[in-house]
Amino acid sequence: MKHLLSAIRISFRAISRSKLRAGLTILGILIGVSAVVIVVALGNAVRGQVMAQINTLGANTIYIFPQDTRSSGARTQARARLSEADAAAILREATSISAITPQSTTRAQVLAGDKNYSTSVLGVGDSYFQVMGFELAQGTTFSAIDFRTKTKVLILGATVKRELFGDGDAIGEYVRIGKYPFRVVGLLKEKGQSPFGEDQDDRMLTPIGTFRARLLPSPPGRVQLLIAQASDDLTVDSATRQIDRILRQRHDIEPEDEPDFGVRTQAEIRKTNEQSFAILTTILSAIAGISLVVGGIGVMNVMLVSVTERTREIGIRMAIGASQSDILLQFLVEAIVLSLCGGVLGLLVGLGVNAGIARALGWTLSVPPSAVILAVTVSAGVGVVFGFLPAHRASRLDPIDALRHE
Amino acid sequence: MSNALIELSSVDKDYVSEAAIVRALRTVDLVIDKGDFAAIVGQSGSGKSTMMNIIGCLDRPTRGSYVLDGIDVSQRSNDARAIVRNRLIGFIFQGFNLLPRTTALENVELPLIYRGISGKIRRKRAEEVLASVGLADRMHHTPNQLSGGQQQRVAIARALVTEPPLLLADEPTGNLDTRTSLEVLELLQRLNEDAGITIVLVTHEHDIAACAKRVIRMTDGRVQFDTRNAAPMVAKAALAALPTTDQEGT
Numbered sequence: 001m002k003h004l005l006s007a008i009r010i011s012f013r014a015i016s017r018s019k020l021r022a023g024l025t026i027l028g029i030l031i032g033v034s035a036v037v038i039v040v041a042l043g044n045a046v047r048g049q050v051m052a053q054i055n056t057l058g059a060n061t062i063y064i065f066p067q068d069t070r071s072s073g074a075r076t077q078a079r080a081r082l083s084e085a086d087a088a089a090i091l092r093e094a095t096s097i098s099a100i101t102p103q104s105t106t107r108a109q110v111l112a113g114d115k116n117y118s119t120s121v122l123g124v125g126d127s128y129f130q131v132m133g134f135e136l137a138q139g140t141t142f143s144a145i146d147f148r149t150k151t152k153v154l155i156l157g158a159t160v161k162r163e164l165f166g167d168g169d170a171i172g173e174y175v176r177i178g179k180y181p182f183r184v185v186g187l188l189k190e191k192g193q194s195p196f197g198e199d200q201d202d203r204m205l206t207p208i209g210t211f212r213a214r215l216l217p218s219p220p221g222r223v224q225l226l227i228a229q230a231s232d233d234l235t236v237d238s239a240t241r242q243i244d245r246i247l248r249q250r251h252d253i254e255p256e257d258e259p260d261f262g263v264r265t266q267a268e269i270r271k272t273n274e275q276s277f278a279i280l281t282t283i284l285s286a287i288a289g290i291s292l293v294v295g296g297i298g299v300m301n302v303m304l305v306s307v308t309e310r311t312r313e314i315g316i317r318m319a320i321g322a323s324q325s326d327i328l329l330q331f332l333v334e335a336i337v338l339s340l341c342g343g344v345l346g347l348l349v350g351l352g353v354n355a356g357i358a359r360a361l362g363w364t365l366s367v368p369p370s371a372v373i374l375a376v377t378v379s380a381g382v383g384v385v386f387g388f389l390p391a392h393r394a395s396r397l398d399p400i401d402a403l404r405h406e
Numbered sequence: 407m408s409n410a411l412i413e414l415s416s417v418d419k420d421y422v423s424e425a426a427i428v429r430a431l432r433t434v435d436l437v438i439d440k441g442d443f444a445a446i447v448g449q450s451g452s453g454k455s456t457m458m459n460i461i462g463c464l465d466r467p468t469r470g471s472y473v474l475d476g477i478d479v480s481q482r483s484n485d486a487r488a489i490v491r492n493r494l495i496g497f498i499f500q501g502f503n504l505l506p507r508t509t510a511l512e513n514v515e516l517p518l519i520y521r522g523i524s525g526k527i528r529r530k531r532a533e534e535v536l537a538s539v540g541l542a543d544r545m546h547h548t549p550n551q552l553s554g555g556q557q558q559r560v561a562i563a564r565a566l567v568t569e570p571p572l573l574l575a576d577e578p579t580g581n582l583d584t585r586t587s588l589e590v591l592e593l594l595q596r597l598n599e600d601a602g603i604t605i606v607l608v609t610h611e612h613d614i615a616a617c618a619k620r621v622i623r624m625t626d627g628r629v630q631f632d633t634r635n636a637a638p639m640v641a642k643a644a645l646a647a648l649p650t651t652d653q654e655g656t
Contacts, residue, residue: 003522013508017507312503313506315503316504316505316516317520318464318488318491319462319464319491319497319503320491320492320497320516320517320520320564320565321488321489321491321493321517321520321568322488322520323484323488323489323520324484324485324488325485326488326520400464400465403499403503
């Protein structure tokens with residue numbers, strides 16, 4: 001312990017004697033460690049953001065969409081094959097499904113007074129709010145009568161409301177889509193971006209029946225997309241199987257044939273994203289890690305030079321009683337001190353850069369405590385690994401030769 | 407208990423190079439008693455440096471045994487010999503061999519660090535020894551701020567700080583002028599007389615050897631003569647006899 005303390009003191013003195021050289025070596029480690037810290041934080045932030053966006057898709061949701069089938073290699077025409085009757089059958093028969101809603105989408109031009117705005121209009125069922133996790137900021141949802149009588153009513157997303165009404169009141173106002181006036185009955189709470197980069201507040205909702213009748217003329221009951229919600233996250237898989245079975249039966253598709261619909265769960269989307277992030281993070285960390293290795297080589301280089309320069313000093317120390325392990329410890333500690341300085345400074349620089357990025361992009365960048373511990377231990381480890389060879393070489397010097405060294 | 411501090415018995419030292427084997431020491435038998443002041447003299451290549459390295463436990467004999475203070479150190483490991491050097495031997499070199507850019511005090515503390523003595527005691531002890539060699543006012547100077555004589559006195563203080571029974575001096579006055587050389591010798595004689603420290607000194611200068619109680623002459627790796635000085639020169643007296651016109655600058 002006493003030896004360690006004095007070795008640390010000696011190494012600080014030795015480092016302070018060649019400040020520029022030590023500074024450059026520390027810089028090498030600093031760059032490596034800060035690169036790791038920045039990459040980890042950025043990776044976490046992007047991942048967190050995308051995962052949060054995926055969660056805005058609603059919890060335990062299952063997307064059912066029509067899909068082209070291939071017969072003898074050729075693609076057949078895609079037809080809208082899903083209907084509200086499919087939705088009703090799924091809700092009735094699938095025990096793991098708690099709710100289901102249709103969703104059809106089109107682009108539309110809306111006018112309110114002298115304002116004119118192009119946005120997407122979604123025809124939805126009454127379970128849409130529950131399934132997608134939308135909440136109302138103001139007003140009411142659609143009533144049963146709205147659905148039955150295909151009333152021309154709209155619920156506006158926050159972006160649409162802002163474009164058309166600014167800060168003014170929108171509830172009860174009329175807007176025009178094509179030749180039809182629609183009454184605004186509700187406003188959605190802000191939800192932010194979807195994982196696909198879509199502004200989820202840039203939309204308007206209308207009952208699915210109204211959508212078919214007034215916005216995108218289509219056969220009765222036809223829907224573009226069904227969104228089901230599993231009763232909880234454990235039943236998502238069984239819900240998916242049930243949906244597959246029910247729809248195959250209704251669409252007359254043999255179990256071995258390719259279905260004319262596709263089923264994707266939120267969990268799958270999440271998993272795909274997780275995987276691509278894992279790959280990305282690994283690659284970036286590897287690149288950052290390489291810069292750390294380069295920094296380590298810098299440490300080794302400087303230590304080798306230092307050992308050569310101080311050969312005589314090593315001889316003197318040995319003559320007056322330093323053992324080989326004393327010399328080994330001294331140079332090893334010096335290498336560790338160099339790289340630890342680099343590690344701690346690199347950590348601070350990394351955190352600083354993160355703070356800058358966070359401010360510039362408005363992200364929250366968090367460096368997990370484990371990354372801090374990792375940065376420090378890894379840099380110390382770099383010191384041990386790259387400092388060992390020079391230190392070992394120093395400790396094996398013959399004191400007589402070392403004393404003669406000029 | 408015998409009074410011998412150093413016992414070399416049939417010591418050989420061979421250096422093996424690609425071309426030939428150089429026999430630096432050939433069956434050397436030598437006993438130096440505690441409290442002695444021996445000068446090893448000889449021409450370069452006579453084996454006196456090799457002898458010094460072996461006595462100083464910096465090197466191992468190829469054959470033969472070396473007993474230092476009752477311990478057979480001839481075939482000890484490197485680390486064991488490091489401990490022996492730290493405990494039993496103080497080194498004084500021709501080139502002083504002080505650590506550069508390190509104060510006199512820190513240089514003197516160095517052997518105590520390797521002995522594991524804690525900071526305060528170490529510092530106090532180093533200060534005492536530096537004061538005893540007349541450098542109380544130069545403790546915080548680095549070697550390049552000190553004259554040759556002062557540097558050598560720092561080196562002597564460093565050798566003494568562990569209170570070793572043996573001082574090994576390798577051409578300690580080689581880089582010094584006459585007056586400073588005599589001052590160093592005066593200090594060594596005082597240590598030998600007053601503290602009873604055994605001194606082995608390697609030199610090729612007759613004046614220096616004349617100050618020793620015993621002169622061992624080496625030739626071709628052998629002890630050629632081993633004589634006692636009936637009346638060693640007293641450095642203090644010689645110093646007093648020096649003409650005082652010399653300017654003593656530092």
